Amino acid sequence: MKGKERKVEVADELNLIKTNEVLPITVPTPFAVGPVNCFVIRGEALTLVDTGPRTPEAKEALVTQLQNYNLTLEDIDQVVLTHHHPDHIGFVGMLMDQGKRVLGHWKNDRWLQMSDSFLKEHETFMTSIYREAGVSEQYYNHVQDTRGYLAFTDRAKCDVHLAEGDEIPGCPGWFVMETPGHAQSHISLLHEQSRTLIAGDHLIKKISSNPLLEPPYIKGTERPKPLLQQRHSYQKTLDAHLSYVYTGHGEPILNPDELIKERFLKQEERSDKVASFLKNEQLTAFQVCQKLFPGIYKKQVGLTMSETIGHLDYLESENMVNKMKSEEKMLYTYRT
Structure with missing residues (x-):
């Protein structure tokens, strides 16, 4: 059959x-x-x-x-x-x-x-995201990666x-x-x-x-x-x-309906994994990223940080995490 x-x-x-x-x-x-x-x-x-x-x-x-x-x-x-x-x-x-x-x-x-003013604005925005997330400064140069992609x-x-x-x-x-x-x-x-x-x-x-x-x-x-x-x-x-x-x-x-339901489930499973990292310690978004994507984050810091911050946004929307500013960095903890 x-x-x-x-x-x-x-x-x-x-x-x-x-x-x-x-x-x-x-x-x-x-x-x-x-x-x-x-x-x-x-x-x-x-x-x-x-x-x-x-x-x-x-x-x-x-x-x-x-x-x-x-x-x-x-x-x-x-x-x-x-x-x-x-x-x-x-x-x-x-x-x-x-x-x-x-x-x-x-x-x-x-x-x-692709105005130069917008590209600079984009790079300034991503630098501020990295700074607040506690990203090591050695990765800041990746905010300019977009210019390379736009060459195509x-x-x-x-x-x-x-x-x-x-x-x-x-x-x-x-x-x-x-x-x-x-x-x-x-x-x-x-x-x-x-x-x-x-x-x-x-x-x-x-x-x-x-x-x-x-x-x-x-x-x-x-x-x-x-x-x-x-x-x-x-x-x-x-x-x-x-x-x-x-x-x-x-x-x-x-079978799009089946695939979308699978996407929802996998996103929620990954968010649960992020939440588990925060149950015992305060972490910056970059520290979460390092745990979530060990090894990969070094080569794809932009993609992995976007994904990590996305899951933190989701957990925050579900009232599962607290965040507080410490100097320039944002720290996340699990909400009990």
Whole structure:
């Protein structure tokens, strides 16, 4: 029976691709995450969802796979961005120069424009996060890592801003679902009739996308809490009762509800582990990070600190921890 069930799944998968006119394209990246998935929606406007990074290898793959669909870059009418990370936006500048319309959330703008003032603001914000978290100064230079990642994209802008519930222009039946967490700018594209989602990095089958720290978009306001946002986005996706999810990396998801429930459980298990560290001693966020990701934090301090602070945010929201400022550092303890 399992073989027959799989044949039905494959048939359903192909039917969804045909019915919704979604054409998958996979291009290489220079990043540890591996290849990235882009998509063409054959709507009233031929729409490219994400572009891959700006590398010769990615461009060759993009052009070749478009040709496999009897398409060229010149045929593309518009580009929709799921979020602002370089593996998804690398060719936006080139396509914009070719006259393509660019659509995305307004929170993409500062990343697309890449002004020196914003990059300095981002580095100042991350330095303050590291200082409060008690990160050793030898890791402070990693606040500039973002500049290296942005080298794989060009300056650009969004011509049209998309928000929750908007129908994608030129793509009847496709609507915007705001899904922040992995990125503040993150949106997913929902085809309501078939309950199909183009999820970007919001939901990936084999890995859980990191909730990443970013500066607030309005100066002087509280920083975003990405893990809490990610959990809210997961719940919104669960409530949509999806049948099929195209992802930004790896294969599509045929059982999204089951996967989201698994994500919730694993996040809560990791938060419980963090809480266990705090039951016997006061710790800074960096000390928690060292216990949670021994060895890894030295190579990926930005990712591991974002994840650690996310779990501390969650525990604080559940009234499971206390925090107090000691000089420049924030100390956490378990609330009994």
